[in-house]
Amino acid sequence: MKGRNILIVDDNKLTRKILKDILENAGYGVLEAKDGEEALQIYRNKLPDMVILDIVMPGMNGFDLLRILRKEEENLMLPIILLTSQDNFEEKIKGLELGADDYLVKPFNDKELLFKVNNLFQRIEHNRMANPLTGLRGNIDIKEEIKRRIKENKPYAILYIDLDNFKSYNDYYGFLRGDNVIKLTAKILSDAVNLIGNERDFLGHIGGDDFVIITTPDKAEEMCKYIISRFDEEIKYLYDDEDRKRGYIETISRTGEKMMFPLVSISIAIVTNEFRDFKNDLEISAVAAELKKKLKIMDGSCYLKDRRKS
CATH class of the missing domain: 3.40.50.2300 (Response regulator)
Incomplete structure (x- = not known):
């Protein structure tokens, strides 16, 4: 303790x-x-x-x-x-x-x-410890922590993290290997907080392939770069040799059409109170959802920070 x-x-x-x-x-x-x-x-x-x-x-x-x-x-x-x-x-x-x-x-x-x-x-x-797979704190704690940071009125940055092409990986390899992807993600995020973050930084698991890190604005982008670099390097080893060399997995749809899915990548939306004041966690979630839509049309692992003013 x-x-x-x-x-x-x-x-x-x-x-x-x-x-x-x-x-x-x-x-x-x-x-x-x-x-x-x-x-x-x-x-x-x-x-x-x-x-x-x-x-x-x-x-x-x-x-x-x-x-x-x-x-x-x-x-x-x-x-x-x-x-x-x-x-x-x-x-x-x-x-x-x-x-x-x-x-x-x-x-x-x-x-x-x-x-x-x-x-x-x-x-x-x-x-x-609401999530038995990762041992990370869940939705209730995440909401409490965000509300706490808003009340403190000190600089904060909230990183909303999720995986791209994870469903296709899960369907292709099965949920047990899918769990290994989630565990790998949790480990990389935890290392990022411990190595780069502050003493009071927070890491939570919303559920599925969605995570949250709460840090300070000066640490956010450095943390994102570390996460993306590590994830892109290590995710490759959770694929079979043939798929890894090829750079994608290939499946057949219900209609018999051949479908190709890239390797799983990671997207990070950064919301801060540097340029605007948030009254509650719902306002922050709304901005994060806008950023996530933009991230979904980008290729590969990437991050996007909201720099708009109120």
Whole structure:
């Protein structure tokens, strides 16, 4: 779980220190807030991966903050653990009804805290792994992440990636070999994010041969060039020797007509907020769809960036 950041929200300085020491010794990064208002500000600026939240605080209490966080759709998968000083059944029920994932009763011990934190991260991550073939995060997470980036109002670039001539490959070689093409694509995209991208870049699998990368505008085109270069080189080895040498596959249609399909290629549509402001993910999807139409009439692997202004 290295690299995960946890926000501790508690008005008691000693409690925060105890929690911080335990979590940092386990390899987690820690952010601290002494009340709900400060926590909300830190959360929106730093986007921690989990919140450990005391119920009883002056001003905005834990329930109030929990209610605010869960009201925003992009926070629905955020892991939240409630802290309570009393083993109060009604308090626990109320917290769980408001959307808390678990609770911890003070005083707690190191093992119990880390057990709950680790288990919750694993459970949330398992739920996010919506695509069993690639292990990449799916549609819900993709939409949440796009909405999060829009709210942040910082520069972002969204790469919509899909394959050309994949259906003909799947029909010709069968779905098991088609799965290998999808896995290869996921590996190349993952490598592109790790080698070229930023720490907070996002990779998701919409489904089928459609993927999304969220990065920053300064990384987008370099990432596209890397992806295209690697894909065009490696896809050849997922064809039989004869087809690879020929440069296409040949099939017979239902009407008996001979049909030829080029090797699978990759197309990437880049949508950024450099030149226009987007209010929601639907506006971004609409621009991406326009770019994809243009990409489909281009030969081979290519990318296209939207440079139009609002």
